[in-house]
Amino acid sequence: MSSEAELAEERLAFADRIIGLEEQVRELQAASRLTPTETVAVESRLAVMQSSLTWRAGRVVTLPVRVLRVVKRRVLG
Amino acid sequence: MSVADAALAARVEAWIDSAGHTADEVVRTARAVLGAGFDPAAVRIVVDDVAHEDTSEMIRGAESVGLEVLSAQPAALNARLADTAAEVLFVMRWGAVAGDLLPKAVGFLDRFPAIDVVYGDSVTDAGLPLLRPAFSPLRLLSNDYLGPVVGVRVAALRAIGGFDPVSRRAQVLDVVLRAHAAGRSIALVPVILATEDLAPGDFAGTSSAQAEVVARHLAERGIEASVEEIEPFVRRVRYAIVDEPLVSIVIPTRGGSAQIAGTDRVLVVEAIRGIVERSTYANLEFVVVADAETPDEVVAELEELCGDRLRLVLWDAPFNFSAKMNRGAVVARGDYLLLLNDDVEVVSDDWIETLLGLAQQDGVGIVGAQLYFEDSTVQHAGQVYTGGVAGHAAFGWAGGRDDSIRSMATDHEVSGVTAACALIARDVYDEVGGFTLALPGNYNDVDLNMKVRATGRSAVFSPWARLYHFESKTRDPRILESDLATLQGRWSRRMQVELYSRMM
Numbered sequence: 001m002s003s004e005a006e007l008a009e010e011r012l013a014f015a016d017r018i019i020g021l022e023e024q025v026r027e028l029q030a031a032s033r034l035t036p037t038e039t040v041a042v043e044s045r046l047a048v049m050q051s052s053l054t055w056r057a058g059r060v061v062t063l064p065v066r067v068l069r070v071v072k073r074r075v076l077g
Numbered sequence: 078m079s080v081a082d083a084a085l086a087a088r089v090e091a092w093i094d095s096a097g098h099t100a101d102e103v104v105r106t107a108r109a110v111l112g113a114g115f116d117p118a119a120v121r122i123v124v125d126d127v128a129h130e131d132t133s134e135m136i137r138g139a140e141s142v143g144l145e146v147l148s149a150q151p152a153a154l155n156a157r158l159a160d161t162a163a164e165v166l167f168v169m170r171w172g173a174v175a176g177d178l179l180p181k182a183v184g185f186l187d188r189f190p191a192i193d194v195v196y197g198d199s200v201t202d203a204g205l206p207l208l209r210p211a212f213s214p215l216r217l218l219s220n221d222y223l224g225p226v227v228g229v230r231v232a233a234l235r236a237i238g239g240f241d242p243v244s245r246r247a248q249v250l251d252v253v254l255r256a257h258a259a260g261r262s263i264a265l266v267p268v269i270l271a272t273e274d275l276a277p278g279d280f281a282g283t284s285s286a287q288a289e290v291v292a293r294h295l296a297e298r299g300i301e302a303s304v305e306e307i308e309p310f311v312r313r314v315r316y317a318i319v320d321e322p323l324v325s326i327v328i329p330t331r332g333g334s335a336q337i338a339g340t341d342r343v344l345v346v347e348a349i350r351g352i353v354e355r356s357t358y359a360n361l362e363f364v365v366v367a368d369a370e371t372p373d374e375v376v377a378e379l380e381e382l383c384g385d386r387l388r389l390v391l392w393d394a395p396f397n398f399s400a401k402m403n404r405g406a407v408v409a410r411g412d413y414l415l416l417l418n419d420d421v422e423v424v425s426d427d428w429i430e431t432l433l434g435l436a437q438q439d440g441v442g443i444v445g446a447q448l449y450f451e452d453s454t455v456q457h458a459g460q461v462y463t464g465g466v467a468g469h470a471a472f473g474w475a476g477g478r479d480d481s482i483r484s485m486a487t488d489h490e491v492s493g494v495t496a497a498c499a500l501i502a503r504d505v506y507d508e509v510g511g512f513t514l515a516l517p518g519n520y521n522d523v524d525l526n527m528k529v530r531a532t533g534r535s536a537v538f539s540p541w542a543r544l545y546h547f548e549s550k551t552r553d554p555r556i557l558e559s560d561l562a563t564l565q566g567r568w569s570r571r572m573q574v575e576l577y578s579r580m581m
Contacts, residue, residue, distance in 0.1 A: 001390075001404075008407035016510030019528055023567040033570045036189040037211050041267040041574040 082114050085179050090119040090163035090231075092147060092154075094170045096246065097283065100138035102171075107142045109173035109272075117143050119163060125149035125246070151242040158231065158239050165228050168249055172199060172225040172273030182228050185266045193233035194256050194263040196223040197270030207273065207481050208579035212263045214254075215438065215537055216489035218291050218304075219312050221250045222482045225271040233261050243293075246286035254294045267576065284309040300438070311483045313541060316434030318358075324429060324500070325411030326352065327364045329392070329401040330419040332371030337422075337451060337547050344547070345419035346378045353382055358429035362386045366405040369393040399512030399521045402496070406503070406511055414506055418497040420547040424449070428542035432500040435488060435537050442534025443501045443526060445494020446542035447485075456546050457498075458484070458581065459491030459538035460523065462572040465565045467493065467523045470538075470578035480580035484540075491538045491577045493526030497546050505529060513563075519556050520564045527568045 026033060034042060049055055091110050095103045103122060110120055122139040124132045124146050139146045147157055158166070165183060167174075175181070182195055199207045209222055216222060227249050234252065237259050244251035257263055284306070291312060292304045301317035330345040337347075349363055363383045367376065369391060379387055390408050392401050406414055413433060425431070428446060435444045448457035450473075458471035471478070471485065479485040496512075499522070509528035512521045526536045565572075 001408075005404075005407045009403055012403050012407070012507065012511040013514055014510070015508070016513045016515075016528075019510055019531070020513060020515065020567055023527075023531070027566065027568070027570055035211070035264070036185070036192060037265045037267055037576055038571075038574055040185065041576060044268060045574065 082179075085183060086114050086116045086119070088164045089115060089167060089179060089183060090161050090165075091115050091121070091167045091169055093120070093122045093144075094125075094149075094168060095122055095135050096125045096149070098171065100134045103135060104138045104142055106169055106171070106173055107139070107144055109176075110169060111142065113174050113176055113178045115179075119161075120144050121147035121157065123147050123149050123154075149245065151240045151245060151248075154248070155239040158234060161231060163231055166231050166234060167226060167228045169271075170225050170227070170249065172271045174226055174271050175269055178226065178270050181268050182226070182266055182270060185264075186228070186230065189264070191262050192264045193230045193261040194253055195228045195266050196263075197226060197266040197268060199224050199226075199271040199273045200269055202272060202274060206269070208267075209265055209482065210489070210579060211265050211576035212257075213490040213535075213577065214257050215435070215441070215535070216487055217250070217254065217257075218294070218314050219487035219489070220310060220483055221247075221287055223249065223253065225273045227253070229256070237261070244286070244290050246283045247290040250287050251290045251294075254290065258294070258298065265576070288312055302434075307486055308483075311486050313486075314488065315431075316438060318430055318433055319437050321360050322413055322433075323360050323362060323411040324358065324413045324415050324433065325362050325364050325388075325405075325409030325503075326415045326417050327366065327402060327405035327409060328417050328419050329366045329398060329405065330371065331368035332375035333419075335420065335547065343375055343378070346375060346382070348417070348419050348421050349379060349382050351421075351423045355423045355426050356429055357426045358433070361429070362388060362409070362411060364388045364390060364405045364409045366390045366392050366401045397514065397517040399514050399517055402521075403511040403514075406506055409503070412503055414501055414503055416496045416499045416501065418546065418548075421448075421498060422545040422547070424543035424545060425541065428544065429500075431539050431542040435539055436500045436502060440533070440535055441537050442505050442529035442532065443494060443499055444537045444539060444542075445491070445500075446498040446544055447538070447540045448495070448497060448544055448546040451545065451547050455485075456548060457495045458540065459489075459536075459578050460493035460495060460526065461575045461578050461581070462492045462523070463575040465569045465572050466561070467520065467572070469495070470581035474581075482580065484578065484581055486540060488537060488539045488541070489577070490535045492572075492575060493523055493530075493536050494538055496522035496525065497548070498542075498544055501529070505532070505534065508532065515563050516560055519560045524564060524567065527571065 093106050122144050124135050126132055136146050185195055198209055209224055237255050240248050241251050288304050295302050303315045305313045307313050334341055334343050363386055388408055390404055432444045435441055450456045453476055455471045455474040457469050461468050461470050513524050516524055
């Protein structure tokens with residue numbers, strides 16, 4: 001393989017690495033990455049999940065633990 | 078009506094298109110519109126004397142629900158547009174709007190002020206969902222998928238010149254195409270906005286009027302293309318190839334054989350033989366990235382088949398699909414790279430022209446084909462991304478099966494396309510860094526698609542470029558946890574909901 005081709009390969013890998021790191025940072029940022037349509041779709045999905053019997057049953061089952069956590073936080077600061 | 082409802086009603090106007098419907102159907106639509114909280118003084122029934130020889134019944138229907146009639150003549154529509162004090166105009170084309178249309182649709186516009194045009198999902202009378210894709214300008218040329226209700230900001234509509242006098246019977250499609258061309262934002266509201274009957278037939282020449290609008294839209298933008306009617310309301314746009322560029326077909330191989338249809342065949346040889354013998358696009362080169370163990374007789378056959386169009390590249394490192402494809406890409410001389418697996422067989426002779434014509438359109442980044450398993454069921458009709466993982470749309474569908482918006486008969490935007498067969502411009506490939514070396518085996522094509530889409534370009538699927546892909550239907554892709562972590566580390570939040578292939 002020519003040195004020119006080797007350099008081109010390295011350029012590809014370098015560009016990918018930069019894009020990958022930039023995207024990883026964006027994933028960790030609080031700002032939404034979603035379009036308006038995606039935002040509403042995600043919210044709808046969340047609402048459906050939170051109104052499901054499984055979710056509500058889970059909230060009931062975990063209630064004592066959540067109460068204890070709140071008490072612990074308030075007592076211990 | 079509460080104060081809030083009255084304030085909302087004062088901001089909107091509704092036009093009910095009566096063409097193709099009986100007076101009873103229009104009255105039903107009108108009652109639903111009034112039930113959704115529209116002010117009767119801001120609701121018009123649009124009556125078209127081309128669609129109805131006798132408009133008296135329609136006018137009586139409008140009077141029965143206390144609504145005014147508006148002529149479908151473009152001059153009358155534009156006069157009303159100039160007069161209205163509403164902020165948002167809703168055009169009801171068929172069916173019945175949901176009772177909570179206004180808070181959902183106007184609420185969406187209020188929340189996202191940059192959006193100028195909205196459309197939404199619907200359900201059938203039987204309650205079956207009819208889910209529409211996120212705004213897909215290319216698909217819109219092939220099929221007006223916008224559904225029964227389209228809302229547009231009056232200011233935006235005035236800014237693009239209102240209704241075009243020559244687009245009669247296809248005004249909504251024309252307005253949306255012009256709004257997009259003018260840089261206006263159009264968005265799907267992914268909630269149910271209406272109830273509708275399935276598949277209304279063609280009426281009042283609407284289908285041909287839409288085809289004319291599309292042809293005119295293409296011509297005005299200097300795009301050379303033909304528009305063919307596949308069936309009423311479904312069109313195929315064939316884009317002329319600009320400058321007949323060199324296309325480099327990049328194929329990684331180890332020269333292996335497999336039994337296909339009861340016959341042993343050397344995969345890469347038969348794949349290339351099929352392309353050489355059947356493809357109608359001439360300006361090609363074959364970049365074969367061959368493992369060191371590729372048999373000499375396979376290489377000899379390739380040289381015989383391709384002649385001086387073959388560029389053979391040796392791969393003597395451990396398996397890494399991404400690195401092999403990047404090696405092929407840097408050696409290729411073409412302006413376009415056609416990424417191809419070696420276990421394929423061409424079905425449609427003009428597959429390269431189809432992919433290339435789409436890839437040359439503004440805003441298109443990568444284009445994929447329809448792939449079939451050996452048993453002729455669908456292997457690939459675009460990728461779907463949901464919950465941070467990827468799959469294939471229409472996977473395993475039998476031939477002839479389709480969804481309600483004719484996704485298997487229209488070129489359309491998708492979340493991604495498989496790299497088993499994908500065409501991408503070389504400069505786009507270089508810009509995004511090709512395939513990532515961080516994903517040597519799986520999901521590298523998903524990452525490539527996401528990188529392309531992150532540049533603002535789209536991934537497009539064409540059902541008119543067809544190939545067999547002799548991959549086992551029961552193949553265990555053996556996704557490594559580390560592959561998934563790498564992919565999700567970059568794109569997890571962008572891959573949570575599928576918004577292009579929602580019915581597949």
